[in-house]
Amino acid sequence: MSERKVTLVLVAIFILGAAARLFALALDGPQHPDEFFQYLEPAWRHLTGAGVETWEWRRGVRSWALPGYNGSWMALLFALGVLDGVKVVTLMRLHWALLSLALVWAGWRGGLLLARGLVPPGNEGSDAAPAGWQGGVGAALLCALFPLLARFSVHTLSELAATLCLVVALVMTGELATVPAGRGKAVWTGVLYGLGVGLRVQYAPLALVGGLWLLTGRRFRQLGWVMAASLAPVLMFGIVDRVTWHGFFASYVRYVEFNLFEGGAASFGTLPITWYGSQFLHRLPYGFAVLALAGLLGIRASWPFLSAALGVLVLHTVQPHKEERFLMLFWPLALIAAGGCIGAWAARASSEKARWPRAAWLRSSVAGALILGILLDGALHCRGNDFDLPPARYPAQAWVGHQPDVTGLLYDEPLYVGGYAWFGRTVPQVQFQAGLLANPIFSHVLVGRDSDAARTTERAGFSVLYTSGDFVILRRQ
Amino acid sequence: MTWPRFRLFVLIGLAGAWLCGFVLFAFADGHIEVSLPRKRTPTGQVENLAAWDLGPTVRASSYFADWSGHHHPVFLLDGRAHPGVLEKWASSVHDRHPWVELLWREPHDLERVVLRHAGSVESQALTVHRFMAFCLTQTGLGPSVQVEDNQDAVATHALVCAQARGVRVEFEPNDANDIVRVYELETWGR
Numbered sequence: 001m002s003e004r005k006v007t008l009v010l011v012a013i014f015i016l017g018a019a020a021r022l023f024a025l026a027l028d029g030p031q032h033p034d035e036f037f038q039y040l041e042p043a044w045r046h047l048t049g050a051g052v053e054t055w056e057w058r059r060g061v062r063s064w065a066l067p068g069y070n071g072s073w074m075a076l077l078f079a080l081g082v083l084d085g086v087k088v089v090t091l092m093r094l095h096w097a098l099l100s101l102a103l104v105w106a107g108w109r110g111g112l113l114l115a116r117g118l119v120p121p122g123n124e125g126s127d128a129a130p131a132g133w134q135g136g137v138g139a140a141l142l143c144a145l146f147p148l149l150a151r152f153s154v155h156t157l158s159e160l161a162a163t164l165c166l167v168v169a170l171v172m173t174g175e176l177a178t179v180p181a182g183r184g185k186a187v188w189t190g191v192l193y194g195l196g197v198g199l200r201v202q203y204a205p206l207a208l209v210g211g212l213w214l215l216t217g218r219r220f221r222q223l224g225w226v227m228a229a230s231l232a233p234v235l236m237f238g239i240v241d242r243v244t245w246h247g248f249f250a251s252y253v254r255y256v257e258f259n260l261f262e263g264g265a266a267s268f269g270t271l272p273i274t275w276y277g278s279q280f281l282h283r284l285p286y287g288f289a290v291l292a293l294a295g296l297l298g299i300r301a302s303w304p305f306l307s308a309a310l311g312v313l314v315l316h317t318v319q320p321h322k323e324e325r326f327l328m329l330f331w332p333l334a335l336i337a338a339g340g341c342i343g344a345w346a347a348r349a350s351s352e353k354a355r356w357p358r359a360a361w362l363r364s365s366v367a368g369a370l371i372l373g374i375l376l377d378g379a380l381h382c383r384g385n386d387f388d389l390p391p392a393r394y395p396a397q398a399w400v401g402h403q404p405d406v407t408g409l410l411y412d413e414p415l416y417v418g419g420y421a422w423f424g425r426t427v428p429q430v431q432f433q434a435g436l437l438a439n440p441i442f443s444h445v446l447v448g449r450d451s452d453a454a455r456t457t458e459r460a461g462f463s464v465l466y467t468s469g470d471f472v473i474l475r476r477q
Numbered sequence: 478m479t480w481p482r483f484r485l486f487v488l489i490g491l492a493g494a495w496l497c498g499f500v501l502f503a504f505a506d507g508h509i510e511v512s513l514p515r516k517r518t519p520t521g522q523v524e525n526l527a528a529w530d531l532g533p534t535v536r537a538s539s540y541f542a543d544w545s546g547h548h549h550p551v552f553l554l555d556g557r558a559h560p561g562v563l564e565k566w567a568s569s570v571h572d573r574h575p576w577v578e579l580l581w582r583e584p585h586d587l588e589r590v591v592l593r594h595a596g597s598v599e600s601q602a603l604t605v606h607r608f609m610a611f612c613l614t615q616t617g618l619g620p621s622v623q624v625e626d627n628q629d630a631v632a633t634h635a636l637v638c639a640q641a642r643g644v645r646v647e648f649e650p651n652d653a654n655d656i657v658r659v660y661e662l663e664t665w666g667r
Binding site: 043045046047048049050051052053054055058068069071072073074075076077078079404405407408414415426427428429430431433435436438439440441 | 505
């Protein structure tokens with residue numbers, strides 16, 4: 001295939017990836033309260049004064065770096081006149097969804113790298129596509145369209161930001177380890193490692209694998225640059241803590257204290273050691289075997305991706321508290337390994353095309369079918385979350401936020417709503433208590449339809465004004 | 478324009494835009510401001526001008542906003558005679574210089590300020606002892622009253638001020654790790 005054709009295929013994959021993310025943005029409701037309350041709400045609160053301050057923020061176990069990043073975009077939107085909470089949150093989700101297309105780039109470059117490591121380059125002409133392009137296209141396609149990854153990309157969680165930095169960094173490390181490159185690339189790779197680990201310190205095993213990759217490639221000078229450059233963002237996280245929490249790395253120290261020494265993480269629930277494994281099989285009951293087998297068959301080239309995925313898995317498996325989002329980094333690593341190896345298998349077929357045209361065609365078709373099978377299996381099993389967040393409550397809350405006469409909102413569930421950022425108003429939002437209905441400040445009530453709270457509210461002189469799914473909005477008469 | 482150069486310009490543009498936002502974010506002081514809709518007009522007689530239905534604006538340096546304990550500054554104006562422990566304004570644990578401001582829709586002649594402190598509902602030990610109330614005028618801060626050792630759960634302070642725009646109260650927490658709790662802020666005048 002010519003280089004031009006491969007470029008067109010890649011452009012099409014990027015467009016498909018963007019479409020999948022827009023689809024997720026339109027259809028996928030919030031997955032976890034943290035995507036509002038840990039990374040958007042603090043920024044909103046800093047800008048407007050209104051916002052829920054969770055115990056993590058009162059105790060100082062979170063870094064201001066990610067809310068500061070989000071908040072800077074929010075402040076710019078405010079300056080441009082975008083003050084509506086729903087619009088601001090949606091634009092922030094869109095921003096992360098578009099940034100997550102970096103995984104498609106990582107898939108392309110990573111898959112290319114793997115396929116080149118497994119298949120010796122043939123004698124291409126000057127306009128021929130780069131050797132191993134099949135691996136790049138396969139991995140890019142998986143990263144672009146794997147449904148769980150597309151869904152996850154619209155959620156403003158630290159796992160997403162860290163995953164983007166670290167997967168791109170690992171791919172760049174592979175290029176540093178195999179292809180002579182300048183100092184600049186090593187510096188950017190180090191910066192990404194520093195950012196990724198700073199954003200989510202539990203993902204540090206991936207950075208160790210990156211270092212090992214450079215060591216085995218005997219790229220000692222490059223390793224030095226990567227390590228030195230990674231210190232800059234790490235230092236930045238320390239300075240951010242010094243400014244905001246009055247101590248270098250204060251939020252990290254408190255985070256470790258809480259989770260490791262006080263056993264705090266377990267207070268949010270514990271799951272068995274096999275949970276992540278069963279969750280992977282739940283997400284890909286048939287495709288996971290293909291994913292694992294493809295990666296393992298190409299272990300000679302795919303070991304950095306697989307060992308990074310395994311390292312992160314082991315570290316999280318020994319933690320008593322488990323959530324699916326914690327291991328979202330696993331998926332792009334496994335998909336790149338599998339896509340690259342399947343593509344390499346197809347590339348081997350095209351190099352034998354002259355001798356065995358029918359076998360080569362069959363092999364390419366099987367490779368394509370395997371990739372489509374993984375995507376289809378992923379699509380059939382991508383529904384559901386750890387948290388059961390009723391999606392209808394969010395538009396109901398936003399509807400109240402858009403009422404000009406709202407002076408206060410009582411809602412039945414303070415955790416599974418979008419906070420003040422989504423509400424977009426500075427008037428109080430408080431968990432429903434019958435006694436508060438006597439407080440004239442509360443003009444609106446959001447509760448379950450046919451609930452005791454709805455009946456109590458009606459008896460207190462409120463009447464139903466709006467319905468959203470299983471929820472009703474009542475307004476004081 | 479070549480693709481690498483175009484890409485560079487886009488990246489520089491995005492970085493510049495983000496930096497502008499960062500400056501705005503870094504200089505935000507995190508205070509809250511709530512303007513309530515007007516439900517009735519002032520009578521012209523001496524009354525509590527801080528009543529929520531007169532449509533005042535309340536500003537506060539911060540507030541304590543846990544999921545379950547949401548002590549919003551609007552509770553200062555709700556006029557509740559027997560509030561529950563939730564219905565108070567409390568400053569954030571990180572706020573070392575808490576203040577609240579009340580702004581009216583039109584100028585009024587202020588006579589006195591009444592503060593219903595934590596002791597009016599909860600333990601007297603939670604009542605804040607040191608605070609300073611200012612009258613807000615067209616030109617800035619007007620007459621003020623300084624309180625050094627308040628022990629009253631419901632504290633009334635004469636603060637005479639013609640054509641005032643509102644009131645500002647600055648508090649000093651009882652100790653370095655404490656927060657300020659106030660149930661009601663009343664401003665009496667005509």
